Amino acid sequence: MSMAAEVDVAAGALLTVWDGARERTANRISTAQLRAVMLVERQDGINLRRLAAGLDMLLSSASRLCDRLVAAGMLEREPGRADRREISLHLTAEARRLLAELREDRRQHLATILADMTPEGRAALLRGLREFDEAARSRVVRPVSPLVPQPDGPDAEPLPELRDVVDNPLSWSNGDAAVFRTA
Secondary structure, X not given: OOHHHHXXXXXXXXXXXXXXXXXXXXXXXXXXXXXXXXXXHHOOOOEHHHHXXXXXXXXXXXXXXXXXXXXXXXXXXXXXXXXXXXXXEEEOHHHHHHHHHHHHHHHHHHXXXXXXXXXXXXXXXXXXXXXXXXXXXXXXXXXXXXXXXOOOOOOOOOOHHHHHHHHOHHHOOOOOHHHHHOO
């Protein structure tokens, strides 16, 4: 079996955790809407044109998607500061709650699985995922997926939810709260 095939098989459990958390939010917003909300979260005040480009969709489709998100209480539109004709997009408190629930759900499931691994296995997994992320970013012009939170800029610090994991991945023990910070 090739390395790519082995990674594909091994990553199945991780993808199942991610998909499960996303499906549990599906009763509130669709996957496309979730991608848009996550992109607006990363780039608060993004305009519609940049949102459409970031989602790789037509401007008219992105506009309809935003209409639905505004109607659902997930996005707010605001006139641009530099150009009043341009609209900037912002998350509502409801959207922030939804994202927090999604991430907490995902982290709880990941923590349960990570607790069954050895400290060395967790550290190796984290190291490997970081190297994979770096290699993927060097090949792809835009982010691998808008669903993956990413720090901005080449000198950005690790995301707050990863900082504890980054600082001391070998210190985890079964049930340790730091394990919850791995998503």
